[in-house]
Amino acid sequence: MKAAETAARHRWIACEQCDLLQREVDLAERSDAHCPRCNAVLYRGSRARLDTMIALALGCAIMFLVTNMFPIAALSTQGIDVSTTLFGTVHVLTEQERPLVAMLMFVTTILVPALELSALLYMLLPLRFGRVPASLSTAFRLLLAAHPWSMLEVFLLGLLVTLVKLSELATIVPGIAFWSFCGMIVLFSWLSASFSTRDFWHWVEAAREGERKAVP
Ligand SMILES: [Zn+2]
Known part of the structure; x- marks a missing residue:
């Protein structure tokens, strides 16, 4: 998974609710990333x-x-x-x-x-x-x-x-x-x-x- 983890640091993601573009970070298992502007769930850590x-x-x-x-x-x-x-x-x-x-x-x-x-x-x-x-x-x-x-x-x-x-x-x-x-x-x-x-x-x-x- 190392390659994917490294790739995540260079990936961008747009919030589905407010379109705010932000850089992805690696998450701990079962944690969630929220949009800083509208608090929508952007993506989830590995399930x-x-x-x-x-x-x-x-x-x-x-x-x-x-x-x-x-x-x-x-x-x-x-x-x-x-x-x-x-x-x-x-x-x-x-x-x-x-x-x-x-x-x-x-x-x-x-x-x-x-x-x-x-x-x-x-x-x-x-x-x-x-x-x-x-x-x-x-x-x-x-x-x-x-x-x-x-x-x-x-x-x-x-x-x-x-x-x-x-x-x-x-x-x-x-x-x-x-x-x-x-x-x-x-x-x-x-x-x-x-x-x-x-x-x-x-x-x-x-x-x-x-x-x-x-x-x-
Ligand atoms: Zn948002």
């Missing part, structure tokens, strides 16, 4: 290290795979046992001629989280080894575009309401995927809260600097 971000993203990816491979809940009533996976729920909705709900569920709980995690790992893993991935800006734009469509928490809330209501009619046993889904939401929230675009571009700058020095 998480690259290794922490990669660990969180890998943890999310493992939880995501478990969530999609195992049953999310099992229902038992009058001697009949039924269990379903996340993708199985999408399939059932399609069979019940609810293609819009099925598509919305597929996009918000499977496709978008998969795209977000893939884009993050695609960008962060090479940076960890000092390389800038090709198509970095495309992956970054994809991440920004996908994020608002990730609605894991909404799905979990709907699932909990359904399970509580169904528990009056049948025995409900949350499956492995249910717990991994909960774990994924915790890790995803932690990841989103820790991800700072400013830190990210500093890591990119440091990797580019390293690549430039490596060229004889």
